[in-house]
Amino acid sequence: MVKCWDLETNKVIRHYHGHLSGVYALALHPTLDILVTSGRDATARVWDMRTKQGVHVLSGHTGTISAVRCQEADPQVITASMDSTVRLWDLAAGKTLTTLTHHKKSVRGLTLHPTEFTFATASPDNIKQWKCPEGQFMRNFEGPEGVTGGGGIVNALAANADNVMFSGADNGAMGFWDWKSGYQFQRLESLVQPGSLESEAGIFCAEFDKTGLRLITGEADKTIKIWKEDDDATPETHPLDWKPSLVRKRY
Numbered sequence: 302m303v304k305c306w307d308l309e310t311n312k313v314i315r316h317y318h319g320h321l322s323g324v325y326a327l328a329l330h331p332t333l334d335i336l337v338t339s340g341r342d343a344t345a346r347v348w349d350m351r352t353k354q355g356v357h358v359l360s361g362h363t364g365t366i367s368a369v370r371c372q373e374a375d376p377q378v379i380t381a382s383m384d385s386t387v388r389l390w391d392l393a394a395g396k397t398l399t400t401l402t403h404h405k406k407s408v409r410g411l412t413l414h415p416t417e418f419t420f421a422t423a424s425p426d427n428i429k430q431w432k433c434p435e436g437q438f439m440r441n442f443e444g445p446e447g448v449t450g451g452g453g454i455v456n457a458l459a460a461n462a463d464n465v466m467f468s469g470a471d472n473g474a475m476g477f478w479d480w481k482s483g484y485q486f487q488r489l490e491s492l493v494q495p496g497s498l499e500s501e502a503g504i505f506c507a508e509f510d511k512t513g514l515r516l517i518t519g520e521a522d523k524t525i526k527i528w529k530e531d532d533d534a535t536p537e538t539h540p541l542d543w544k545p546s547l548v549r550k551r552y
Contacts, residue, residue, distance in 0.1 A: 303327065303338050305350070317348045319355050328371040328378075337378055339366035345380050347392070357395030361388060368411035370420065375434050379420060383407035387422050389436050399436045403429060410458035410468065414480060415513070421480075423448070423455035423468060430483065442466070442483040449474040457506050461513030469518055473502025486541055497522035 303324055305315035322341035329336055335356060339345040345359040345366055364384030371378055376389035376398050387401040387408055401422075410423030418433040421442070428442040442448070448455055453472030460466040464480035473491035478484065493502045503521035510517060516528040 303336075303348075315350075315353050317346075317353055317355075319346050319348075319358075320344075325365060325367050326369045328369045330371045330377065331373050335371075337369050337371055339369045339380055341365045343382070343384075345369055345378065345390070347378070347395070357392075359388075359390055359395060359397075361397050361400070362386065364407070367407070367409045370411055370413050372413055372433075374418065376436075379411065379413070381408035381411040381422050383409070385424070387411070387431075387436070389434070398434075401431065401436050401438075403438060410455045412458035412460045412466065414460050414464075415462045417480075419480075421458055421460065421466060423458050425454045428455065428458070428468060428478070430480075440483045442468075442478050442485065449476065457504055457518070459507045459509050459516065461509040463513055465513075467507055467509070467516055469504030469507045471503040471505075471521075473504065473520075475504065475518075484541075487539070491518070491520060492526070494522040494524050 303317035304313045307314045320340050320342055324338050324340040326339045334350045336348045336350050337345055343362045343364055346355055347357040349356055362382040362384050364382050366380050366382045368381040377392040378390040380388050385404045385406055388397050389399040391398050404424040406424040406426055408422050408424045413420045419430060421428055421430045428448055430439040432439050449470040453470030453474045455468045455470050457469040460480060466478040466480050468476040475489040475491055476485050477487040479486055491502050491504060493499060501522040504518050506519040508517050518526045
């Protein structure tokens with residue numbers, strides 16, 4: 302089920318009926334009064350927010366669509382699926398513009414850069430950056446010990462205007478990446494709520510606030526955590542030991 306809530310009265314004011322199974326992701330269009338939802342029925346559904354009518358059913362994926370994003374310029378809708386593909390959609394026609402098949406495993410994370418016309422997607426073994434509108438491959442994000450460092454699966458990606466990208470994994474691994482170079486400059490482990498199991502350190506979703514200075518994560522220990530930058534960090538306390546990779550990875 303998809304529900305629209307009135308935040309002042311804390312009541313449901315609309316239902317959007319149509320998905321045949323669990324709903325995994327949701328995105329609001331920045332300028333149009335439409336909503337895009339996706340889930341386990343392998344479709345992304347476009348709704349008129351006010352009339353509750355279905356506008357399009359975006360079909361073509363063969364597995365759960367785990368993430369969806371909307372932007373103002375074409376492609377206006379991008380979806381990432383557990384069938385290992387990413388699709389760029391023509392919103393007006395309700396059809397696929399491009400299918401990206403570079404990932405070899407399920408794609409669970411997807412984020413748009415807030416000011417550039419680029420986006421990134423994450424699967425268990427790597428994170429890739431793409432250029433709109435065609436979905437041209439730009440680079441792989443490289444970490445010193447792989448994407449998560451402990452065999453975790455990246456569930457969530459978020460990027461801010463300062464060119465910082467965050468990745469959150471199901472083992473609690475938090476990665477901070479430079480959007481321009483693809484280098485992981487910091488890694489943390491999420492803090493489990495007291496009384497929770499270590500296995501409940503997983504991060505399911507993440508988003509930067511409007512300022513880009515606060516990171517909000519939703520986690521397996523039933524908490525929503527808000528993180529801020531370390532005000533005392535300096536180049537001396539957090540030195541970068543990084544050299545560009547000499548190997549240009551195509552895929």
